[in-house]
Amino acid sequence: MLDFSFTPEQERLRQTLRAFALRELLPQYARWDRLRQYPKEQVKKICRLLWTDDPGDRLDLISAGIVAEEVARGDFNCVLMSLGPFQLREFLKEAPAALRDRWIAAVSSGESAIALALTEPEAGSDMGAMRTSAREDGDAFVLSGEKNSVSFLNADVFYVFARTEPGTTGPRGISAFLVPRDTPGLSFREYEDMGCRAVPRGQLFMDQVRVPATSMVGPRGGAFPMILSYLDVNRAFIGLKCLGAAQQTLDETIAYVKTREQFGKPISRFQGVAFPLAEAATLIEAARWLCYKILWKRERGEPCTAEGAMVKWWVPKISAEIIHECLLLHGHYGYTQELPIEQRLRDVIGWQIGDGTPQIQKLIISRQLLGREFAPET
Ligand SMILES: Cc1cc2nc3c(=O)[nH]c(=O)nc-3n(C[C@H](O)[C@H](O)[C@H](O)COP(=O)(O)OP(=O)(O)OC[C@H]3O[C@@H](n4cnc5c(N)ncnc54)[C@H](O)[C@@H]3O)c2cc1C
Incomplete structure (x- = not known):
């Protein structure tokens, strides 16, 4: 039977996080963008709220979705x-216990951050074209190559994908490793992005980076399906975080248009102002349930x-459009950095690309609808 309600515990989590986000995060949102730093102390507080009792295991998927939306x-x-911590729990499902214990504890406290290192100069949408190699050498692997779009470039540990089986091509022969930041042979170059500046993105160079064989996570040569399965769910989180930003902007805009007067009345009295808000609320409502449906199905x-592909091409797009519309409804004030709207727009747009572009998502959906034989070719 269908049930669109959250449990009382999930509702409590939503209320706690919303209060925290509006009180402690929102007033500083622009500051971290300017400083290009993430708010480590605030993140530690969120982690304490979420993860301390039973690190990495406490949240169900729906609650993790609520975290994305509210934060x-x-x-x-x-x-x-x-x-x-939630990502790590997924990544480390098949990892040696020592590795799990070390990193889940560190990431769950907010003390350490993890980054995903997948994209390469020649392997963007075509992830199977990956060239980074991991050569076996006794009880170690030696990694060489470049990852060129790592969000959280300042992370403490990198989840790196590399080819362990020489002579393989495409998705076969790829393994995953956890590589601590201080491993000799790693170097970094940061990009100047238009948004998400608190989370630096950039290049990770690996020059003969030696890691113990026990750093391997998941089956040797079989890491590709692991990441694809993770991406399906991560797309719900991306959708929900974009919607959280859009919903907050919509709420602020609703408050604004009721107080801003022109032509002798609140601008909310003009259909041209009220109808875009009605459309935005409709889109957010529909999109949220599609995101939660993914989490529900995975559970x-x-x-x-x-x-996952539907959410990934559609939800960041409509979220950016809603935020853009709300910016316009604030008139010239919306265009200033005194309000958080322009920053949200910059931040959300990046996630139309990150984790897979709209075209690639539509290819995935087309294949499901038409079968590979009749779907467009890559
Ligand atoms: C904000 C942000 C965060 C990111 N974070 C990470 C991260 O943490 N870790 C990580 O590994 N990567 C990350 N990425 C990289 C991201 O996943 C890639 O940018 C994305 O997969 C696309 O690859 P590309 O940029 O090389 O584009 P390309 O693959 O070069 O594509 C360029 C254009 O061609 C189109 N195109 C390509 N192939 C086809 C096709 N077959 N049919 C139709 N159109 C096609 C694409 O849709 C796109 O419009 C991030 C990117 C951004 C913007």
């Missing part, structure tokens, strides 16, 4: 860190690849 209302860029062990 993004205050600071879009804190979501990645707040869900770090039940059902496939959610098509829904």
Whole structure:
């Protein structure tokens, strides 16, 4: 039977996080953008709220979705860190216990951050074209190559994908490793991004980086399906964080248009102002449930690849459009950095690309609809 309600515990979590986000995150959102730093102390507080009792295991998927939505209302860029322990639990499912214990504890406290290192100069949408190699050498692997779009470039540990089986191509022969930041042979170059500046993104160079064989996470040569499965769910989190930013902007705009007067009345009295708000509320409502449907399906062990792709191409797009519309409804004030709207727009747009572009998502959906034989070719 369908049930669109959250449990009382999930509702409590939502209220706690919303109050925290509006009180402690939102007032500082612009500051971290200017400083290009993430608010470590605030993230540690969120982690204490979420993870201390039973690190990495406490949250169900729906609650993790609530975290993405509510934290993004205050600071879009804190979501990645707040869900770090959850990601790690997924990544480390098949990892040696020592590795799990070390990193889950560190990331769950907010003390350490993890970054995903997948994209390469020649392997963006075509992830299987990856060239980074991991050569076996006794009880170690030696990694060489470049990852060129790592969010959280200042992380303490990198989840790196590399080819361990010489002669393989495409998705076969790829393994995953946890590589601590202080491992000799790593170097970094940061980008000047238009948004998400509190979470630096950039290049990770690996020059003969030696890691113990026990750093390998998941099956040797079989890491590709692992990451694809993770991405399906991560797309719900991306959707929900974009919607959190859009919903907060919509709430602020509703308050604004009721107080701003022109032509002798509140501007909310003009259809041209009220109808875009009505449209935004409709889109957010529909999109939220699509995101939660993914999480619900994954909890039940059902496939959610098509829904993940639907959310990924659609939800960041409508979120950016809603934020843009709300910016216009604030007139010239919306265009200033005194309000958080322009920053939200810059931040959300990046996630139309991050984790897979709209075209690639539509290819995934087309394949499901038409079958590979009749779907567009890559
Ligand atoms: C904010 C942000 C955060 C990111 N974070 C991370 C991260 O933490 N870790 C990580 O590894 N990566 C990360 N990425 C990288 C991201 O996943 C890639 O940028 C994305 O997969 C696309 O690859 P690309 O940029 O090389 O584009 P390309 O693959 O070069 O694509 C360029 C254009 O061509 C289109 N295109 C490509 N192939 C096809 C096709 N077959 N059919 C139709 N159109 C096609 C694309 O849709 C796109 O419009 C991030 C990116 C951004 C913007």
